[in-house]
Amino acid sequence: SGTLAQIIPPSLVLIVLADQLGKSVGDMYAGAIFPGLVLTALYTVYVLGATMLYPNSAPALPPEARKLRGVKLLVRVLLVLIPPLALIFLVLGTIFLGWATPTEGGAMGATGALVLALINRRLTWSLLRQAMNSTAKLTSFVVFILVGSTVFSLTFRGVNGDLWVEHLLTSLPGGQIGFLIVVNVLTFLLAFFLDFFELAFIIVPLLGPVADKLGIDLIWFGVLLGVNMQTSFMHPPFGFALFYLRSVAPGREYLDKLTGKLTPPVTTGQIYWGAVPFVVIQVIMVGIVIGFPGLVTGNVVKTSGDPSKVQSFVPSDSEDTRDQTPPDFGTPDGAKSDAERKSGERAREKREADDLENLFKK
Template identity: 70%
Template sequence: MVEFFTANMAPMMFGALVLFLLMGFPVAFALAANGLVFGLIGMELGLLTPALMQALPERVFGIMRNDTLLAIPFFTFMGLILERSGMAEDLLDTIGQLFGPIRGGLAYAVIFVGALLAATTGVVAASVISMGLISLPIMLRYGYDRRVASGVIAASGTLAQIIPPSLVLIVLADQLGRSVGDMYAGALIPGLVLTGLYALYIFGTSIIRPQAVPALPLEARTLHGMKLFIRVITTLVPPLVLIFLVLGTIFVGIATPTEGGAMGAAGAILLALAKKQLGWGLLRQAMDSTAKLSSFVVFILIGSTVFGLVFRAVNGDLWVEHLLIGLPGGQLGFLIVCNILIFVLAFFLDFFELAFIIVPLLGPVADKLGIDLIWFGVLLGVNMQTSFMHPPFGFALFFLRSVAPKVDYTDKITGKLIAKVTTGQIYWGAVPFVIIQLIMVALVIAFPSLVDAGLDHGPAIDLDKVKIEIPSFEDDAAPPFPGQSDDSNNDIMKQFQQK
């Protein structure tokens, strides 16, 4: 029995973690407890030494000293300030008026604003809740199909997962040991393509089922001509300036992601001041939520560090490597299995948990197979988006359910009785967008240039033409060593040659 346990400690450790998670234990504590328990068992069996655990304090302090993780509270704070200062409401109202005359105009507005919010907030919860509160009642008022309306709101909110400055991209870059700026640059084009696929789905729906996405009636379009133009300019310019301030400075190398996040947080405060929405209540709520999310991330990271230390000590990384490298199909087989694994686990785990538990196991294998880790990280980020949209555990669906009407109500403007939005309608509305996200995963695999096009690879170098020349010195022409004259240096060279 002892021999069996010793030989199979790594798979048993991983199985125990899955069991703890399915039983509902908090992820951070399940990771840490699992690592400590199996560490003690390993020391009892003589597989590990007590000195292994002495590395834990230094690793925990290493997490605290990690400058990259500072970007998470900065971007979270920026997103919360912008969301609660009314920027989303202004954007949705203005873009809704702009696209109102065409079928599906409100849905296009939600997608476009979702992309803008993703590029300024980076927080899925803020995007989904704000758009659900503002746009869902309007879409129901003018006869939108409930499944289309709920699906497009939830899916557009998840664009904050892949469009920079995404929080999960920061974590993926940290776990894969790559630059956050490169991860942002690689994810930009796939994020924009995914936005376009959402819009294409609405366009197809407007042709096949025009009654599901009606245009705004004339009486609902209150802005026209120059008034609409001025409103669009004054509403769009501030967030676009903030996007350039944050992402532009990161992409051109002026600022690090942490510095960009700090500038973004300062810019969000200035925008809230300009709108006269900044107050102590808003600041307190934003700082409270930022502290909670940052603590959540750090605790999971500490737990995953404890688990990872023991897991590698019992050769768990080699166990995973042998499982995955031996797959048929080489790189393609590995990518297919990885994406199926992430897709299935996303039913039960959110993106932070996937990033801290699964990615450290897959990253080294991908590197050994010659897969670019920036491309691999973006691919996993696109796949992890589905964790927000999976019925029945998708967090975006939970966020939308919390703000969608649960009972029939009378609309204040039209006086009509509006039926409630059921949980089943929210779930079925999410299915087409999950399929679109999987199509995007396939596109990234089939066309790696979607990611590579955003990266600066530097000047091309032909290794076949590289020459390294080592000069040979004559006895009377040897260069002097530092601090010595030519004569003394030549004497040394002659003595060396005589020996």
């Protein structure tokens, strides 16, 4: 369920997809809200069902760890929930209310995180340096991936590879459905070996124009790809979520401090097999988004016009009914004869003399 961050705003995956598809990040966020909630509900149903059928798979906390009850527990929950909810509002609330752009919302979120760390007295120079180093590394990775993917795309387009792919995908049997089936299967298989950055920067620019040509809403298409790309975090051999779990799960038997009992280790195989149901749920969610596109498009505000479709027309010569005769600005001074020039000078001198005479008469 940790991969929900890839489909629920403020998702970095949706930002990258919106950029590659040429759509608004706010619209992409709005379209992803309901699919994210439905996916959360599916996870919840699965967890409840699994715990009811196999109670030992998710045992309750030992009595030694359940000391808070009643009002104290409620206060503790509120104190834990309010700061992250406020942080979420700083990012999403400001974007949806129109107070900030996605970039500004991200900056406000970073500022809010610094304020929370300062309030909790956990803001230190070492922590700040670590955060800045991690941000710089991640940004550098993304920039280099972007540079490499751009070079690949330019080379691919230079040999008309994009036209070949477009012709191949538009010629698939089944029209839109055939295209969506092939694209989702391809994305699912590539996600075994590629991160979502590589998929977004290399594959999406090739698929977006084809989807647009087939009449597929690109916001809906982007959310669909985002749901599919979640699987790249969950299945081997490069599932990042699996490695994160491996790093925090005990690799050997240890003594629990609360109960004083020996706890068995969690193996890598158990983590892999435990992720399979969630991958299946994500695949089911892909089918739900395809079957019920209103989950995405129903929450996106439609504008009255598409700026990308604005065209300008310049009338041709045959359509221009104005007088085409060039205006006569007179003969240039260099082309005048000496007699004409002298006559003009005498007329100017006479006008000046008349002006002086009239001035003295007044």
